[in-house]
Amino acid sequence: MPAAPAGTLYRGREGMWSWVAHRVTGVLIFFFLFAHVLDTALVRVSPDYYNRIMDTYKTPVVNLMEVGLVGAVLYHSLNGLRVMAIDFWEKGPRYQKQMTYAVIAVVLLVMIPGTYFMMQHTVEEMFGSTT
Amino acid sequence: MTALDDRPVSAADAAHVTTVTLKIRRYDPEVDPDANWQTFDVPVEKGDRLLDALHHVKWYQDGSLAFRRSCAHGVCGSDAMRINGVNRLACKVLIKDLATKEGQEILVEPIKGLPVEKDLIVDMEPFFEAFRSIKPFLITDGREPTRERLQSAEDRARFDDTTKCIMCAACTTSCPVYWTDESYFGPQAIVMAHRFIFDSRDEGAEERLEILNEKEGVWRCRTTFNCTDACPRGIEVTKAIQEVKRALIFRRV
Ligand code: SF4
Ligand code: FES
Numbered sequence: 001m002p003a004a005p006a007g008t009l010y011r012g013r014e015g016m017w018s019w020v021a022h023r024v025t026g027v028l029i030f031f032f033l034f035a036h037v038l039d040t041a042l043v044r045v046s047p048d049y050y051n052r053i054m055d056t057y058k059t060p061v062v063n064l065m066e067v068g069l070v071g072a073v074l075y076h077s078l079n080g081l082r083v084m085a086i087d088f089w090e091k092g093p094r095y096q097k098q099m100t101y102a103v104i105a106v107v108l109l110v111m112i113p114g115t116y117f118m119m120q121h122t123v124e125e126m127f128g129s130t131t
Numbered sequence: 132m133t134a135l136d137d138r139p140v141s142a143a144d145a146a147h148v149t150t151v152t153l154k155i156r157r158y159d160p161e162v163d164p165d166a167n168w169q170t171f172d173v174p175v176e177k178g179d180r181l182l183d184a185l186h187h188v189k190w191y192q193d194g195s196l197a198f199r200r201s202c203a204h205g206v207c208g209s210d211a212m213r214i215n216g217v218n219r220l221a222c223k224v225l226i227k228d229l230a231t232k233e234g235q236e237i238l239v240e241p242i243k244g245l246p247v248e249k250d251l252i253v254d255m256e257p258f259f260e261a262f263r264s265i266k267p268f269l270i271t272d273g274r275e276p277t278r279e280r281l282q283s284a285e286d287r288a289r290f291d292d293t294t295k296c297i298m299c300a301a302c303t304t305s306c307p308v309y310w311t312d313e314s315y316f317g318p319q320a321i322v323m324a325h326r327f328i329f330d331s332r333d334e335g336a337e338e339r340l341e342i343l344n345e346k347e348g349v350w351r352c353r354t355t356f357n358c359t360d361a362c363p364r365g366i367e368v369t370k371a372i373q374e375v376k377r378a379l380i381f382r383r384v
Contacts, residue, residue, distance in 0.1 A: 007156060007166075007240050010305065011216030015356025015369075019307070086354045086373065093370040096356060 014100040022079050025072035032069055063122045070118070071111050078103045148174045151230045153184055155196070156240040157250050166247070170236065175226050181214060181237070182221040198251035205363060208299030212251050213240040218301035218361040242304035244313065258300045261316045265324040265342055270335025286331040293326040293371050295364040302358035302368050308351050315351045316343065318358040318368045325371040328384060336384045340375070349376050 010016070043050040056062075082099045086092040092099075150172050158166035171192055173184045182203055189196045200210040203222045210221040215229055215238050229237045245253040296319065303309055303317035324343055328336045343349045349372055358368040378384050 007213070007243065008216050008238055010213070010243065010307075010357070012305075012307075012355060012357045013360055015354065015360070016307065019353050019355045083354055086369070087376055093354075093356075093359070093367060093373055096354070096369075 014097045018079055018100045022076060025076040028072045029076060060122045060126060063119060067115050067118050070114060071107065074110060075103065075107050078106055147177055151175050151184065151226055152236045153188065154236045154238050158247050159249055177227065179226045180222055181224050181226060181229065182210060184226060185221055197249040206297060208297035211242050211299040211301040213242055218242055218305045220299060220363045223363050242300060244304045244310040255300060257313055258303055258317065258319065261320040262298065262323055264316065265320050265339055266335060267323045267327065269333055270338065272334055280332045282331055290326050290329040292366050293322045295366055296322050297364060299363060301361040301363060305357040305361040307355055307357065308353055312351065314347045316348055318372065321349055321372050321375055322366060322368055325375055328375065328378065340379055343375055344379055349379065
């Protein structure tokens, strides 16, 4: 098999990219859960350490990651429903594109105001409150 | 080996002959262990298909270009290749749909996931092996009937879609799961199994379902729909796979 040069990327469509996004968000959520289990377990070791770790989370970067996490969980769960519909609903495979766009629409609809509310505090701290 | 096309062209003909550039992924292990991209400028007429352009390259520019084709009419399934990034039959796609913008290159690569032998030719054996493993033939018990095996129009309609397969491998080699796991049966084998599982005359459904229930069977499908998009026969491949999955879950054909 020839190795170089690499071939081009397969130009898949909605179905392929929604699957790629499903994988990526799934892995992100796994890493979050991993970290989450570790830091929560810390409370049993030493509540003081736990509090100190929690304090390190109160930064704009972590806030941004939280927004990402909510988005990832939202996409992963909605697309999970789509995948179930494809497998169990007789007409699912025919409507997979429409369902992909519905998932994207809901994610955007929730995440645009959601990002605003979640970031409000951080933005006010960084740039000063408007009120 | 290079030969120039010096056939006379009439003025009227020349008027609607345009030039397109093919960028082909070449590979010849006897010359170079690596593949490389080679471009060819090809004169094409309005109604030409990609296969015509490949013929032009092979017949008049570089005879060493290797690709498979036979019927040239989308029937034999020989010339599936990756064209502008997606699996298509070279004999079915029109040049005018590929090079929509002036001077746009048309990318041609072998299908992915099967070992490349030379240029656009891949070793189809792993693909045929998966096909054979689902027992693609009528299975019946009991005595052979003296007259033909009758079937109602409704019963025939259940598997009509999957009878259209020409075994071009466009679906199987468009599947991201197949690229990374060649022991996966792949969409085509499932399509072929579907054709028999849902055939009221066949009695091997249980057997085939058991084969597809294995680790490398239908459960590897991640519903990316690349296969459905790629199938030149318009078979709803993912839907067929889903029907097999449901037959397994609900134990009903
Ligand atoms: S299902 Fe379609 S894409 Fe797959 S081998 Fe058959 S004809 Fe080709
Ligand atoms: S050459 Fe027969 S299908 Fe294209």
